Structures are given as structure tokens and as C-alpha cells.
Amino acid sequence: xASLDPRQFRxxxxxxxxxxxxxxxxxxxxxxxxxxxxxxxxxxPGFLSVMNETQQLLRHLFQTENALTIPVSGTGSAGMEACFxxxxxxxxxxxxxxxxxxxxxxxxxxxxxxxxxxxxDAAWGRAVDPAAVAEALRGRSPRxxxxxxxxxxxxxxxxxxxxxxxxxxxGALLLVDCxxxxxxxxxxxxxxxxxxxYSGTQKCLSCPPxxxxxxxxxxxxxxxxxxxxxxxxxxxxLGMVRDYWGNERKYHHTAPVxxxxxxxxxxxxxxxxxxxxxxxxxRLHHRALVAxxxxxxxxxxxxxxxxxxxxxxxxIPEGIEDAKIRRALLREFGIEIGAGLGPLAGKIxxxxxxxxxxxxxxxxxxxxxxxxxxxxxxxxxxxxxLAAAQAVYAAx
Amino acid sequence: xASLDPRQFRxxxxxxxxxxxxxxxxxxxxxxxxxxxxxxxxxxPGFLSVMNETQQLLRHLFQTENALTIPVSGTGSAGMEACFxxxxxxxxxxxxxxxxxxxxxxxxxxxxxxxxxxxxDAAWGRAVDPAAVAEALRGRSPRxxxxxxxxxxxxxxxxxxxxxxxxxxxGALLLVDCxxxxxxxxxxxxxxxxxxxYSGTQKCLSCPPxxxxxxxxxxxxxxxxxxxxxxxxxxxxLGMVRDYWGNERKYHHTAPVxxxxxxxxxxxxxxxxxxxxxxxxxRLHHRALVAxxxxxxxxxxxxxxxxxxxxxxxxIPEGIEDAKIRRALLREFGIEIGAGLGPLAGKIxxxxxxxxxxxxxxxxxxxxxxxxxxxxxxxxxxxxxLAAAQAVYAAx
Numbered sequence: 081x082a083s084l085d086p087r088q089f090r091x092x093x094x095x096x097x098x099x100x101x102x103x104x105x106x107x108x109x110x111x112x113x114x115x116x117x118x119x120x121x122x123x124x125p126g127f128l129s130v131m132n133e134t135q136q137l138l139r140h141l142f143q144t145e146n147a148l149t150i151p152v153s154g155t156g157s158a159g160m161e162a163c164f165x166x167x168x169x170x171x172x173x174x175x176x177x178x179x180x181x182x183x184x185x186x187x188x189x190x191x192x193x194x195x196x197x198x199x200x201d202a203a204w205g206r207a208v209d210p211a212a213v214a215e216a217l218r219g220r221s222p223r224x225x226x227x228x229x230x231x232x233x234x235x236x237x238x239x240x241x242x243x244x245x246x247x248x249x250x251g252a253l254l255l256v257d258c259x260x261x262x263x264x265x266x267x268x269x270x271x272x273x274x275x276x277x278y279s280g281t282q283k284c285l286s287c288p289p290x291x292x293x294x295x296x297x298x299x300x301x302x303x304x305x306x307x308x309x310x311x312x313x314x315x316x317x318l319g320m321v322r323d324y325w326g327n328e329r330k331y332h333h334t335a336p337v338x339x340x341x342x343x344x345x346x347x348x349x350x351x352x353x354x355x356x357x358x359x360x361x362x363r364l365h366h367r368a369l370v371a372x373x374x375x376x377x378x379x380x381x382x383x384x385x386x387x388x389x390x391x392x393x394x395x396i397p398e399g400i401e402d403a404k405i406r407r408a409l410l411r412e413f414g415i416e417i418g419a420g421l422g423p424l425a426g427k428i429x430x431x432x433x434x435x436x437x438x439x440x441x442x443x444x445x446x447x448x449x450x451x452x453x454x455x456x457x458x459x460x461x462x463x464x465x466l467a468a469a470q471a472v473y474a475a476x
Numbered sequence: 477x478a479s480l481d482p483r484q485f486r487x488x489x490x491x492x493x494x495x496x497x498x499x500x501x502x503x504x505x506x507x508x509x510x511x512x513x514x515x516x517x518x519x520x521p522g523f524l525s526v527m528n529e530t531q532q533l534l535r536h537l538f539q540t541e542n543a544l545t546i547p548v549s550g551t552g553s554a555g556m557e558a559c560f561x562x563x564x565x566x567x568x569x570x571x572x573x574x575x576x577x578x579x580x581x582x583x584x585x586x587x588x589x590x591x592x593x594x595x596x597d598a599a600w601g602r603a604v605d606p607a608a609v610a611e612a613l614r615g616r617s618p619r620x621x622x623x624x625x626x627x628x629x630x631x632x633x634x635x636x637x638x639x640x641x642x643x644x645x646x647g648a649l650l651l652v653d654c655x656x657x658x659x660x661x662x663x664x665x666x667x668x669x670x671x672x673x674y675s676g677t678q679k680c681l682s683c684p685p686x687x688x689x690x691x692x693x694x695x696x697x698x699x700x701x702x703x704x705x706x707x708x709x710x711x712x713x714l715g716m717v718r719d720y721w722g723n724e725r726k727y728h729h730t731a732p733v734x735x736x737x738x739x740x741x742x743x744x745x746x747x748x749x750x751x752x753x754x755x756x757x758x759r760l761h762h763r764a765l766v767a768x769x770x771x772x773x774x775x776x777x778x779x780x781x782x783x784x785x786x787x788x789x790x791x792i793p794e795g796i797e798d799a800k801i802r803r804a805l806l807r808e809f810g811i812e813i814g815a816g817l818g819p820l821a822g823k824i825x826x827x828x829x830x831x832x833x834x835x836x837x838x839x840x841x842x843x844x845x846x847x848x849x850x851x852x853x854x855x856x857x858x859x860x861x862l863a864a865a866q867a868v869y870a871a872x
Contacts, residue, residue, distance in 0.1 A: 290732030
């Protein structure tokens with residue numbers, strides 16, 4: 081056996097960051113404390129009752145009565161995969177609306193599963209146009225219509241009501257990515273008639289990454305039960321996973337116990353704040369941030385009516401070096417913001433205001449830091465970003 | 477929006493358990509503390525350096541130089557799935573040796589992936605016989621030979637050397653489940669010529685469940701690169717996952733940051749103890765436990781030469797009610813042991829001695845508790861289990 085000197089690995093000290101990127105967001109102390117509670121067995125009565133509570137809290141957040149509402153044992157991407165592998169069989173037609181990285185990923189997954197893709201593209205940085213979906217659905221009845229509610233790669237919000245109606249009329253199940261929206265704005269699953277939705281814990285829930293909240297309507301469950309082929313993924317086969325989360329408590333895989341402790345605490349914090357207050361908080365700080373950025377002379381990527389509150393994509397001014405500014409934000413101010421992805425790499429910054437990170441002091445600090453750094457780069461600020469943000473707060 | 481009274485969800489208090497089942501095992505305080513360190517970004521330089529260290533520590537544990545050695549973002553079952561989805565293509569022949577639940581699961585996964593299964597069955601509670609593998613391989617050259625090193629459902633250990641040689645001779649890749657063995661006994665990946673191995677964090681690593689350590693040899697990576705079809709799982713596609721864990725640091729999915737903190741700390745504890753000392757500790761407490769159980773008149777399921785040190789399956793005596801004893805162990809003593817699974821349900825108990833749970837005080841307590849409870853049920857103990865265990869400790 082080779083030996084390894086353990087002294088080369090120092091005590092863990094990740095430092096402190098202000099997480100204002102596309103996720104993870106800052107995790108509140110109560111959630112970290114719950115995470116570190118003792119681990120007990122995944123079939124222990126004490127754990128089973130926490131599972132029930134976690135499901136109840138998740139249903140509240142998704143605004144649904146769906147029985148099959150659980151955290152998938154993986155990150156948000158595992159939630160996406162769980163929806164597709166369970167609802168799509170080889171040869172099924174699937175409409176995917178693509179307006180950023182996450183729609184692109186959905187289309188990729190449909191191909192891997194042998195689905196027949198109907199792709200509706202929209203510009204990156206814009207919402208998906210329901211008229212384009214209607215056009216693509218004409219005379220067609222795909223198995224699933226899939227759309228990203230909150231496109232984390234661009235900050236664009238696609239309203240769901242029209243697309244939900246079109247899906248219903250076409251006889252398709254509606255599958256929604258709400259990784260970035262859940263917990264920061266309305267995701268009324270039952271009221272809209274969403275059939276499958278998934279999220280992640282590290283965005284507006286402010287829980288560490290590692291779980292993917294998911295909900296399936298009874299129509300989605302019926303589809304699962306009517307499959308002709310087994311689900312290609314054993315790990316994400318919801319037919320078996322729900323026998324563990326349901327009354328049977330039949331062992332499938334070992335649940336990530338401590339992550340469930342943390343999720344329950346994050347959901348409890350959300351219930352304490354109240355959904356309406358929480359969503360209003362996200363809208364307020366978004367307005368303040370945007371007012372500040374625009375006052376400074378920066379330009380938002382997404383048109384005002386299509387902007388997400390929790391993810392703000394701002395164009396990098398001409399002549400300013402993307403990585404240099406982000407590095408300085410991290411080193412000098414301890415602030416993480418996100419880079420652009422794909423065709424938007426080097427062109428935008430993504431400033432997150434998610435969950436616990438969505439606070440006035442963070443808005444003011446990121447504006448102050450950007451003001452300092454851009455000025456040092458010779459960028460001529462148009463006006464006072466801090467004053468503009470403070471005016472929003474003063475008026476509310 | 478429906479309202480939910482948050483006061484119905486009380487402060488988390490999972491209590492304390494002595495985890496002596498098939499996993500999770502007890503998590504040491506240092507690991508819980510690391511788990512609760514602040515969350516930072518998955519592309520933060522501070523996190524990237526912890527990723528590197530975690531990989532280095534995992535290589536030490538797997539006794540390998542494999543570059544592709546990572547924790548998969550899911551539980552041990554996700555590790556199993558990651559190995560199969562990346563190495564098996566539709567139509568590929570795959571030999572699976574089945575001597576318990578986890579071999580059965582491997583065979584299930586091969587079917588889902590469209591592989592052609594060559595199944596070698598062994599009795600539940602026994603090792604896989606290399607002669608049966610040799611017989612099944614005669615004139616065949618499957619893509620993969622898959623075997624469970626430590627069958628958690630029975631406590632049987634299948635030695636790997638002969639099966640590794642046979643796989644090599646047949647031109648197959650050797651895929652090994654070491655979920656329960658890794659960290660508690662030798663898993664010398666390079667010395668044996670194992671091509672793909674996966675584990676879980678909640679067994680002998682004594683880290684909470686949620687990650688699956690995995691290692692791929694260069695031959696396994698070459699197979700991955702030579703695939704004719706895309707990997708059916710986007711989430712577990714190691715071609716992309718390794719671009720994030722490798723030098724490129726290309727975003728794939730958000731890593732479960734806090735779980736990585738915990739894993740690194742658990743691996744650091746292992747490096748501090750030293751592999752040889754740790755494995756000797758598991759053997760010692762296993763011997764003491766078995767001596768105690770046998771002295772009491774209980775019978776082990778697995779023949780002595782095929783027993784795992786960390787998972788001890790003992791037959792439930794005639795007339796004793798399985799669930800009643802396990803319930804009493806949990807309620808009166810706070811001890812969790814495991815039930816039998818599948819055909820062994822109601823017939824065996826599985827007593828784990830994994831990682832941090834593998835200690836003399838736990839051995840003595842579980843023997844004392846079983847003595848008390850079995851006596852109360854009218855079971856006539858043959859002799860003094862505690863004295864027998866203590867004799868093992870005294871002799872060492």
C-alpha cells in the first residue's frame with residue numbers, strides 16, 4: 081500500500097463568499113446547522129417522518145397537491161434527467177423550447193433517449209414566444225412539451241400560462257424547468273396545469289447543492305405507469321423511487337440523509353417568511369439592482385418585461401475585460417458573480433439575487449464594488465448606481 | 477397561494493443512533509463539522525483546489541493512479557449506474573455475477589441498457605466461484621465482467637484476483653462494486669487490474685450518504701471514448717463529467733459542494749489512521765463480534781473464509797421475531813442493525829462494523845443488547861457472548 085502524508089491536507093477553510101452568481105446562493109446558518117445534525121438510518125422512523133414533512137413543505141412551495149413530490153438524490157440536472165427518462169420513450173415526439181443553455185440540454189437529453197425532437201428556438205436573452213410553440217404544435221400531438229421557466233444562462237423568464245394551454249390542447253404533458261425560479265417567484269404547478277417540474281436546492285432555496293425537488297401530476301404518473309419500455313435509468317426510475325417516498329417505504333437507494341435535513345430547514349425558513357413576502361422581496365431587490373446598474377450606464381441583456389428577478393444578466397461594457405473584473409470582485413470583495421455561457425461568454429455577467437443572498441446590503445455592495453472596479457478600468461459611469469438603488473428602497 | 481403554518485414543523489432533532497446496520501455508519505464529528513462549512517461556488521478557486529485534494533485522497537484509498545477518480549454526484553447506486561451507462565452499449569455482452577441484491581441490480585441495469593446479459597448465479601451468502609465465471613466465459617469475450625466485491629445484502633466477500641485474471645484473458649473490462657468494502661478492507665484497484673470501481677460514502681468512509689467514489693482505468697476511458705452511441709445519461713456522462721473534474725474545469729452540473737467538504741474530511745481521517753491500521757481494525761472487531769455471536773449460540777450466514785469484516789449476517793434463531801428485536805434494539809438501546817433483504821428477509825440480521833462505527837464499545841454493546849433481548853424472548857443462550865468477544869480483544 082502506498083503511503084500518503086496526511087499533513088499535506090490542511091484543515092478545511094473555504095473562507096467566506098458573497099454568492100451573487102447563478103447559484104449556489106449563500107446558505108443561512110440554520111440550514112448549515114441542520115446539515116450537520118447526526119446522520120441516522122434511511123429507514124429509521126425519525127428519518128421517515130422528516131421525509132413526510134419535507135414532502136409537505138415541497139408541495140407548499142410548488143403550490144401543488146401532487147402525491148409524487150420529492151427531492152431527487154442528485155443536483156438540479158438529475159432532476160431534469162429524472163423528468164425526461166420517466167416520461168419519454170424511444171420514438172416519442174417531444175417539443176423542447178430552447179432559449180439558452182438549459183433548453184439546449186433538454187434537447188440533448190431527448191436525443192439520448194431516442195425521442196423525436198421538435199425544437200422551437202428563441203433568441204438567447206428572450207422569453208419563448210407562445211406563438212412559435214403554437215406554430216410548431218399545429219397538427220401535432222407530442223408526448224411532452226418542455227420549457228425552461230427561468231433560463232439561468234440568460235436571465236429570461238418565459239411565462240407559462242399560454243404554453244400550458246397550448247400543451248393541454250395538443251394532448252401533451254407540460255414539463256417545466258424551474259431550477260432558478262422556485263422559491264423566488266410564483267411556480268403555481270396545479271393552477272397552471274404543469275405535469276412535471278424540477279428544481280435545484282442551491283438557488284432560491286438557499287440550501288447547498290445536491291438535491292433536485294421534483295413534482296409529477298397524476299397525468300404524468302399515469303404516463304409513467306403506461307410505459308412500454310422500462311425506464312433506462314435504474315437510479316432515477318420514479319416507479320421505484322416513489323415506493324420508497326410513498327407509504328411502502330420500500331428500500332431503493334440510500335437517501336442523502338443530511339442533505340434532507342438541510343432541505344427541510346431551508347423549506348421551513350421559506351414557510352416562516354411566507355411565499356408572497358419572499359417573492360415580493362425578490363422583486364424589490366431586483367428593481368433596486370437594475371436601477372443601480374442602469375444608472376451607472378450598464379445595459380441589461382433581457383427586455384424589462386421578460387426579466388427574472390433572481391438572475392440579472394448585464395452586458396459587459398465595451399473594452400472591459402470579463403475575467404479581470406470577476407477575479408477582482410472575488411479577491412478584493414469576496415463577491416462571486418457568474419460569467420456568460422456559450423454564445424454569451426465574455427459578453428454578460430450574471431448577478432444572482434437568490435434566496436438568502438437577496439438582500440439590500442448585497443445589492444448595495446455589488447453596486448459599490450462594480451463602481452470602484454469599472455472606474456479603475458477607465459469606464460465612464462453615467463450616474464450614481466448606489467443612489468439609484470437607494471431611491472428604489474426609499475420609495476417602497 | 478395556500479398558506480402553511482410553519483409552527484407545525486419543529487426544530488430538527490434526529491436524536492442519536494448507534495448505526496450498526498448496512499450503512500449509513502456513524503459520522504465522526506470532524507466530518508459533520510466540515511459538512512457545515514460555508515458553501516462557496518462550484519467554480520471558485522478554493523473549491524477547485526479541494527476537488528484536487530479529494531481526488532488525490534480517493535486515489536490513495538482505491539490504491540490507483542487512475543486520472544479519472546472522482547466522487548459521482550449521487551449515492552452508491554448512482555455510482556453503479558455511472559459505470560454501466562458509460563461502459564455498456566446496446567448489444568454489448570456483459571457478464572454479471574449475482575450472489576445477492578446488488579448483483580441482481582447490476583443485471584437489471586444491463587437489461588435496461590440493451591446489453592446482452594450473461595448471468596452467473598451463486599448462492600446468496602456465498603462468494604462467487606471463479607470456476608463458474610470461467611465456465612461462463614468459455615469461448616466468449618464480453619465487453620464487461622461485473623462483480624460485487626462485498627455483497628451488502630449477505631455479508632459475503634468475493635475475492636477478486638481470479639476473476640480479474642479471467643476477465644483479462646477474455647478481453648473484458650472488470651467492473652467492481654466496492655460500496656461496502658472500500659475503506660474497510662483492501663481494494664487494490666491497480667494491483668488487481670480493476671477497470672471500473674464504484675463505492676458509496678456512507679459505509680466504511682463514515683461520511684453521510686450522497687456521493688459515489690468512482691475510478692476508471694485508462695482501458696475503461698478508452699472504451700468510453702470509442703463508444704458508437706452517446707451515453708444515455710446526460711447527468712452521468714463521464715466524458716463530460718471529467719471535463720469538469722479534470723484540467724478543463726468546464727461546467728457540467730453544480731457539484732454538491734458541502735458533501736465534498738465532508739468527503740474530503742472523511743478521507744483525511746482515513747489517511748491519518750493509515751490504510752493498513754484501518755483494515756486491521758475492521759478485522760479485529762469483526763472477529764470479536766463473531767466470537768460473541770457464536771458463543772451465544774447464533775449462527776453466521778456466510779462460511780468463515782468468505783465473510784466480510786464490516787458486514788456480519790447472522791441467522792435469526794427459530795421462534796424469534798425479526799422486527800420485534802430490531803425495534804427493541806432501536807427503541808431501548810438506540811442501536812440500528814439491518815434486516816434481511818429479498819429471500820433473506822426475516823431470516824438474517826445484518827450487523828455492520830463500518831468505519832467510525834467499528835469500535836470495541838459498539839461490539840460489546842450490541843452483544844449485550846442482543847443478550848438481553850433474546851433472553852427476554854426465551855431464547856436459550858449457549859454461552860457468554862461478551863466474554864468471548866473480550867477474549868478476542870485480550871488476545872490481540
